[in-house]
Amino acid sequence: MTTEHAHVEEHNHPGPRQYVIIGAILAVITLIEFGVFYLSIDPALMTWIILILSSSKFLLVVGYFMHLKFDDVRFSGLFFAPFLIMVSIAVVLMALFFNLTR
Amino acid sequence: MAANIGILKRPVSTDGVWGWITTVDHKRIGILYGVSAFIFFLVGGIEALLMRVQLAQPDSTFVDAGTFNALFTMHGTTMVFMVVMPAGAAFFNFLVPLMIGARDVAFPRLNALSYWLFIFGAILMNFSFFKAAFPDVGWFGYAPLTTSEYTLSSSTDYWVLGLQIMGVGTTAAGFNFVITILNMRAPGMTLMRMPLFPWMTLIVSFLIIFAFPPLTIALTLLLFDRFFGTNFFDTAGAGADPLLWQHLFWIFGHPEVYILILPAMGIVSDVLPTFSRKPLFGYTTVVFAGAVIAFLGFGVWAHHMFTTGLGAWATAAFAGATMAIGVPTGVKVFNWLATLWGGSIQFKTPLLFALGFISMFMLGGLSGVMHAAVPVDTQQQDTYFIVAHFHYVLFGGSIFGLTAGIYYWFPKMTGRMLSERIGKWHFWLMFIGFNATFMPMHILGVLGMPRRVYTYSVDQNWAGLNLFVSVGAFIIAVSILLLIINIVRSARKGEAAGMNPWAGATLEWAIPSPPPHYNFAVIPTVRSQHPLWDEEANAVEPPPLPAHGEPHMPDPSYWPIVVAFGITMVAGGLLIWQANTWLGLFVIAVSGFIGMRGIYGWVFEPVAEESAERVHAHH
Amino acid sequence: MQYLSGIDDHRTSTGLDNRKMLMWAFLGSDVMFFGTLIGTHLIYRNRNLSGPQEEILSIPITTISTFVLLMSSLAMVLALAGIQRGNMGQFRFWTAIVCIFGSIFIGFQMFEFTEFAAHYGLTPRTNLFGSTFLVMTGFHGTHVAVGILWLWSILFASYKGKIHQGNSLQVEIAGLYWHFVDIVWIVIFGVVYLIGAYGAEGRALEDAHHAARAVGIG
Numbered sequence: 001m002t003t004e005h006a007h008v009e010e011h012n013h014p015g016p017r018q019y020v021i022i023g024a025i026l027a028v029i030t031l032i033e034f035g036v037f038y039l040s041i042d043p044a045l046m047t048w049i050i051l052i053l054s055s056s057k058f059l060l061v062v063g064y065f066m067h068l069k070f071d072d073v074r075f076s077g078l079f080f081a082p083f084l085i086m087v088s089i090a091v092v093l094m095a096l097f098f099n100l101t102r
Numbered sequence: 103m104a105a106n107i108g109i110l111k112r113p114v115s116t117d118g119v120w121g122w123i124t125t126v127d128h129k130r131i132g133i134l135y136g137v138s139a140f141i142f143f144l145v146g147g148i149e150a151l152l153m154r155v156q157l158a159q160p161d162s163t164f165v166d167a168g169t170f171n172a173l174f175t176m177h178g179t180t181m182v183f184m185v186v187m188p189a190g191a192a193f194f195n196f197l198v199p200l201m202i203g204a205r206d207v208a209f210p211r212l213n214a215l216s217y218w219l220f221i222f223g224a225i226l227m228n229f230s231f232f233k234a235a236f237p238d239v240g241w242f243g244y245a246p247l248t249t250s251e252y253t254l255s256s257s258t259d260y261w262v263l264g265l266q267i268m269g270v271g272t273t274a275a276g277f278n279f280v281i282t283i284l285n286m287r288a289p290g291m292t293l294m295r296m297p298l299f300p301w302m303t304l305i306v307s308f309l310i311i312f313a314f315p316p317l318t319i320a321l322t323l324l325l326f327d328r329f330f331g332t333n334f335f336d337t338a339g340a341g342a343d344p345l346l347w348q349h350l351f352w353i354f355g356h357p358e359v360y361i362l363i364l365p366a367m368g369i370v371s372d373v374l375p376t377f378s379r380k381p382l383f384g385y386t387t388v389v390f391a392g393a394v395i396a397f398l399g400f401g402v403w404a405h406h407m408f409t410t411g412l413g414a415w416a417t418a419a420f421a422g423a424t425m426a427i428g429v430p431t432g433v434k435v436f437n438w439l440a441t442l443w444g445g446s447i448q449f450k451t452p453l454l455f456a457l458g459f460i461s462m463f464m465l466g467g468l469s470g471v472m473h474a475a476v477p478v479d480t481q482q483q484d485t486y487f488i489v490a491h492f493h494y495v496l497f498g499g500s501i502f503g504l505t506a507g508i509y510y511w512f513p514k515m516t517g518r519m520l521s522e523r524i525g526k527w528h529f530w531l532m533f534i535g536f537n538a539t540f541m542p543m544h545i546l547g548v549l550g551m552p553r554r555v556y557t558y559s560v561d562q563n564w565a566g567l568n569l570f571v572s573v574g575a576f577i578i579a580v581s582i583l584l585l586i587i588n589i590v591r592s593a594r595k596g597e598a599a600g601m602n603p604w605a606g607a608t609l610e611w612a613i614p615s616p617p618p619h620y621n622f623a624v625i626p627t628v629r630s631q632h633p634l635w636d637e638e639a640n641a642v643e644p645p646p647l648p649a650h651g652e653p654h655m656p657d658p659s660y661w662p663i664v665v666a667f668g669i670t671m672v673a674g675g676l677l678i679w680q681a682n683t684w685l686g687l688f689v690i691a692v693s694g695f696i697g698m699r700g701i702y703g704w705v706f707e708p709v710a711e712e713s714a715e716r717v718h719a720h721h
Numbered sequence: 722m723q724y725l726s727g728i729d730d731h732r733t734s735t736g737l738d739n740r741k742m743l744m745w746a747f748l749g750s751d752v753m754f755f756g757t758l759i760g761t762h763l764i765y766r767n768r769n770l771s772g773p774q775e776e777i778l779s780i781p782i783t784t785i786s787t788f789v790l791l792m793s794s795l796a797m798v799l800a801l802a803g804i805q806r807g808n809m810g811q812f813r814f815w816t817a818i819v820c821i822f823g824s825i826f827i828g829f830q831m832f833e834f835t836e837f838a839a840h841y842g843l844t845p846r847t848n849l850f851g852s853t854f855l856v857m858t859g860f861h862g863t864h865v866a867v868g869i870l871w872l873w874s875i876l877f878a879s880y881k882g883k884i885h886q887g888n889s890l891q892v893e894i895a896g897l898y899w900h901f902v903d904i905v906w907i908v909i910f911g912v913v914y915l916i917g918a919y920g921a922e923g924r925a926l927e928d929a930h931h932a933a934r935a936v937g938i939g
């Protein structure tokens with residue numbers, strides 16, 4: 001298993017160069033988020049912008065820094081199954097607590 | 103590598119009491135879980151009997167209201183967290199590695215830690231009896247009732263901390279079994295060749311690792327409120343929402359009820375084929391029904407809160423989801439019945455209990471679907487009807503199923519058969535006693551008797567049924583006595599069991615009873631769902647040990663109990679802190695140090711022998 | 722069923738390492754842990770009877786601390802890449818950077834907490850916001866601290882020869898934990914700080930003027 005693995009790594013895995021690039025992208029997105037905060041726009045629009053930007057940071061870290069994009073799909077299952085459950089629960093809770101369900 | 107940092111050398115002996123304290127053998131840990139669960143079963147049972155004495159007659163003064171509160175709280179907490187869960191864990195531990203063809207679980211020392219955390223947490227909670235009083239806030243500990251504003255007694259602190267520690271142990275066990283089942287199967291043992299019991303264990307383990315964190319958080323927030331004056335549940339002073347706790351608790355709580363029932367479903371799904379001599383009907387369907395139940399189980403929590411005014415849409419959605427979850431449950435029932443259909447059935451005791459499980463669990467499921475209908479539930483909420491429901495699923499379901507497991511696997515665990523004659527008496531007494539106890543509760547509920555009342559008056563007309571119920575409870579007690587007698591008798595002079603007394607199909611029957619500590623002299627290679635049926639194998643002798651001798655098994659270790667002790671005493675320090683700040687801080691610091699020291703000792707424990715836990719990946 | 726000889730006891734059914742799988746399962750479980758904490762914070766928004774809430778969050782300062790934590794994640798992958806290639810120098814340098822950046826992040830958090838207490842009187846006991854916000858971010862900070870301790874121990878062990886290219890998996894697993902702590906922060910920064918404080922910023926400026934006047938510099 002391990003030799004195969006190492007083999008795959010050679011081809012697919014990003015190396016330090018790509019890591020630095022991703023780090024730079026993360027920093028830039030954070031900067032954009034910071035900027036968006038000081039725009040006077042519709043709060044709903046602002047919420048969506050931040051959600052999208054933050055999700056991309058999230059996915060970059062999970063996919064590249066945590067290697068999930070290149071790793072076994074079962075690891076993704078272990079991580080994203082509870083993630084989806086939790087997001088759904090949180091959304092339902094917010095709907096309930098903000099009286100959206102009456 | 104062997105730089106041994108510390109005072110404690112890795113022990114090697116497995117003899118005597120120390121052998122049990124330091125054990126990392128999944129079979130021994132299973133037995134520890136089983137024995138502990140049984141002891142707590144007796145404790146919880148006595149609590150129940152005391153309540154039934156009180157309720158047998160109207161206006162009774164056998165116990166007072168406060169004591170009654172403590173009794174139902176500890177009865178519920180004990181039965182859920184210290185009986186059914188560890189009893190399930192006992193079977194997971196003893197059987198799952200055997201059934202999937204492994205030598206141990208993936209992380210043997212973590213497994214020991216789980217057990218010690220469970221038992222220490224349970225002891226801590228019960229210890230409140232000697233320091234304050236028994237907790238008296240209900241098994242679901244609703245805040246704000248449990249905040250210090252309304253419950254000053256430190257018994258609630260014991261409840262919170264004890265539950266927290268047990269929860270950590272349980273979660274650790276959940277991780278262990280997820281990895282064990284995914285990763286430690288014998289060659290050829292694909293997931294879809296696994297017996298149902300390991301399958302349900304896998305699903306339960308997932309439920310545990312995903313459902314316990316919300317409980318951990320809920321307990322932590324309550325702990326902070328009680329100890330440090332935060333405001334999470336401070337409705338009066340800070341505007342907290344009185345429903346927050348209910349949501350968090352039931353987000354955990356509903357998956358929890360599946361944690362309690364799925365092990366029994368797994369047991370029954372393996373018992374039925376053996377005694378009807380034909381494979382489980384619709385194997386794939388039963389597996390997927392289990393998975394679907396688990397998944398949907400995260401989306402129905404608010405059915406415990408129908409009367410709190412969630413709003414029409416939410417209520418309707420949760421009612422729909424709750425009814426939907428009855429479908430895969432029903433699917434399983436049909437599969438079990440179809441398994442029996444046309445089989446050559448042998449009415450041995452394990453099968454009797456399995457049949458008891460199916461019938462009684464089904465009744466509980468039906469009453470469940472009844473109060474999934476919101477208007478009906480509005481009438482039934484907080485009445486004895488609910489008490490009837492959850493006892494049909496938990497006693498009629500979980501306990502009957504687990505008892506089937508005891509009769510089925512006792513021969514494997516001890517090498518001796520339980521008496522069939524006493525077993526049948528046990529079954530019929532328990533079956534009759536169970537129905538006498540809980541069937542009338544449906545009627546009492548419909549008549550309007552609220553749950554958790556410590557007494558009632560003559561003119562409410564509940565006296566006759568209540569007396570009947572109490573008599574039933576004592577019949578159950580007698581049946582449990584028979585079980586004890588049976589176990590004690592058989593352990594000493596029961597008939598020798600041999601490898602495969604029931605002619606079962608699965609791997610645990612391919613090795614001696616009781617199994618050697620390394621389980622399999624040679625790891626089997628599996629080619630079908632019923633390895634012992636599909637092949638010449640019925641009479642297969644286990645192969646001799648290979649020439650290079652016994653397989654290497656991990657040595658015992660002190661660290662699990664040390665770490666568990668450290669964690670528990672940090673909680674103990676918190677309790678002391680309330681009375682005596684400095685002493686408390688001192689205890690916390692010392693036990694924190696012990697815990698940390700334990701973790702480092704654990705990590706750097708010399709690799710005396712290879713174990714799965716310590717194999718180094720070679721990159 | 723057969724008994725074949727020569728079966729490797731230590732192979733795993735999936736070919737994946739037990740401990741790495743354990744870490745992923747743990748992270749999945751930790752998702753539920755932090756999800757519940759963040760969810761609790763969100764459903765309690767704007768319910769305070771008194772006291773400060775999101776308007777006191779400092780976006781500029783937190784952007785910097787977020788940046789520091791993100792960069793520590795970058796350092797972490799570089800450390801891992803180092804040890805996987807057998808370059809212990811690279812591994813040690815970047816691991817040390819991770820620990821240092823992690824500590825800086827905690828420093829920011831301690832500054833934030835004391836600032837809140839000193840200037841706005843916000844403690845976990847003040848109001849709902851104080852309870853949910855401080856406990857949530859406090860638990861995150863604790864996770865960071867555990868990560869620092871862990872990586873520090875690994876760094877130390879590498880000098881004793883216990884961590885090397887052959888068991889770089891140890892570093893990979895600790896790294897997974899570290900990145901997870903980072904993504905939790907990405908969520909908190911986005912949802913709790915930026916979205917949470919967005920409408921409230923005007924008030925924050927106003928409050929800043931009040932505060933400035935109060936201390937005599939406005």
Ligand code: HEM
Pocket residue numbers: 242359360362363405406424425427428431466467468469470471473474479482483484488491492495496499500
């Ligand atoms: C067909 C499946 C089931 C359905 C539709 C169902 C439905 C319900 C509903 C709606 C309630 C809330 C009643 C109320 O408080 O007003 C409830 C309570 C309860 N159920 Fe079930 N249930 C099912 C299966 C189970 C199983 C398998 C278990 C456990 C093994 C279980 C254990 C409980 C417990 C312990 C309570 C009461 C909790 C309490 O208030 O203390 N249920 N059930």
Ligand SMILES: [Cu+2]
Pocket residue numbers: 355356359402403405406
């Ligand atoms: Cu439920």
